[in-house]
Amino acid sequence: MSNPTAAMLVIGDEILSGRTRDSNMHFLANEFTRHGIDLREVRVVSDDHAAIVAAVQALSAAYDHVVTSGGIGPTHDDITAPCVAEAFGVPITVRDDARALLQAHYDRTGSELNEARLRMARIPDGATLIENPVSIAPGFSLQNVHVMAGVPSVFQAMVASLLPSLTGGAPILSQTLRVMRGEGDVAQPLGALAEEFNDLQFGSYPFQKDGIYGTNLVVRGSDGARLDAAMTRLNALFTDAAA
Amino acid sequence: MSNPTAAMLVIGDEILSGRTRDSNMHFLANEFTRHGIDLREVRVVSDDHAAIVAAVQALSAAYDHVVTSGGIGPTHDDITAPCVAEAFGVPITVRDDARALLQAHYDRTGSELNEARLRMARIPDGATLIENPVSIAPGFSLQNVHVMAGVPSVFQAMVASLLPSLTGGAPILSQTLRVMRGEGDVAQPLGALAEEFNDLQFGSYPFQKDGIYGTNLVVRGSDGARLDAAMTRLNALFTDAAA
Incomplete structure (x- = not known):
């Protein structure tokens, strides 16, 4: 639904x-x-x-x-x-x-x-x-x-x-992982994960701080358990770059 | 043009x-x-x-x-x-x-x-x-x-x-008159003036400050002389309420 x-x-x-x-x-x-x-x-x-x-x-x-x-x-x-x-x-x-x-x-x-x-x-x-x-x-x-x-x-x-x-639906939840890597470095693994979890939305939002490039990875969806599962995988992918 | x-x-x-x-x-x-x-x-x-x-x-x-x-x-x-x-x-x-x-x-x-x-x-x-x-x-x-x-x-x-x-046109100029009257009190005279100067755009933007209602009256257009003429008339209309 x-x-x-x-x-x-x-x-x-x-x-x-x-x-x-x-x-x-x-x-x-x-x-x-x-x-x-x-x-x-x-x-x-x-x-x-x-x-x-x-x-x-x-x-x-x-x-x-x-x-x-x-x-x-x-x-x-x-x-x-x-x-x-x-x-x-x-x-x-x-x-x-x-x-x-x-x-x-x-x-x-x-x-x-x-x-x-x-x-x-x-x-x-x-x-x-x-x-x-x-x-x-x-x-x-x-x-x-x-x-x-x-x-x-x-x-x-x-x-x-x-x-x-107004009749609403399930609230749309989001979780963010902040990684100190440029968007071009996270794009490939992020895209693969987005394909696997295709019931969720994956966004990436680059930023620059003190001359270093980083990216906020955001996962959105209304199923909290699926969101948690995706975040666990995301954390594992970028475990060395979490900020 | x-x-x-x-x-x-x-x-x-x-x-x-x-x-x-x-x-x-x-x-x-x-x-x-x-x-x-x-x-x-x-x-x-x-x-x-x-x-x-x-x-x-x-x-x-x-x-x-x-x-x-x-x-x-x-x-x-x-x-x-x-x-x-x-x-x-x-x-x-x-x-x-x-x-x-x-x-x-x-x-x-x-x-x-x-x-x-x-x-x-x-x-x-x-x-x-x-x-x-x-x-x-x-x-x-x-x-x-x-x-x-x-x-x-x-x-x-x-x-x-x-x-x-990009080929631009004449810059769009604007002038603002701030009056300490509610929008409902300026609406009639402002509307009449807007009809007279129909080559210009007239906007009104209400605000509230310390419990008193006021309105910013904004005139826009690309002909500076026409804008000045409209502002002179606007000032005369609201001479007692200018803030």
Whole structure:
């Protein structure tokens, strides 16, 4: 039985222009790994209507789950919600429960629920709200697409709200062996072992320290016993080079 | 005249599993912005043959340039070079000039140019080498796809080798106004200004500091005079809220 698959869609000119360094991808990757959901692909697109609609359609057809990040605020460039609605061919309107959440929040903070802020209550027909304990304006799930904010603290809170409702698989475990040998020296024995343990993933990540080349050998899989067996063999292969 | 467009393809299980936080995307975004190349899309895929071939084909057809990062080392999971060759339907073989570079390097460092390391001299027919002053094993450009290493120091050096050969456009400039108002309060006037200056891009990025909400308003474009004009108007709109 294999784990559910997922993709992420990051929406935002600010990432592609280099103004902001995205951190949501790294956060989600770790959460999904722990939850046994296999993150297979990430796309970053700009605040462009056609690009967002096309990416939502392609990813939602190809994977069990899609998480989007960004573009659900109150400004003119926040177009994710209507794009997701269009991708699935459903109408989008201001929804009473979402409006009530915002009204209560702005009453409490003494701000006005103006037309711009009301945009954040637009929810596609048939969607389920995702709770936002940080800044209240909700995300939503429409079919297998989960729409969340781009601000990292809000994104993280929404992931925490969503995760319990997603069926995960066995957590994906990993073990690392650090060896003081160049990648070119470990490649052959590592490749042979990877072929033998073809139910596991083997990765090698070179590094350089004080002019010496080393490699981190990483084995990943969801069966702890198999992982242990592979690590025993890996240790034996590189017993003279462990660091 | 608009700037050339580009996409990036990041190849690596280690990014999608959360083991490594990618930094090459942020670096390339800034370099392209400075060079007047419009980075429109980034995709991250795993070390999977079919996924890499499909992404290379889709992105090279849609954009002027594609930069790939990762998967060109000596190990079994380094499959980017043959995947790019397959995407364009050309053969790939160990090439004499690439082999000579590696031979000289390993002679100098006292390592053996073994079979694994020789994989790094496989270059698709018709490709141009990209110089790697850090660890010698070259990248390559095949048609509009530029194949580079994933290790950040090597990736950055290869980008520096490649950039002078790419025709850029006018650098994309940006100016920021920081205002101590929530995004919902700036949205309406900002949207109106964005419609008036529709040759520029307007972004708004909320933040929270000491419990107070503020927003960074960013205007981007390649015409400095237009940018100045927009900033003058923006300043006048929010003169009471500038921080």
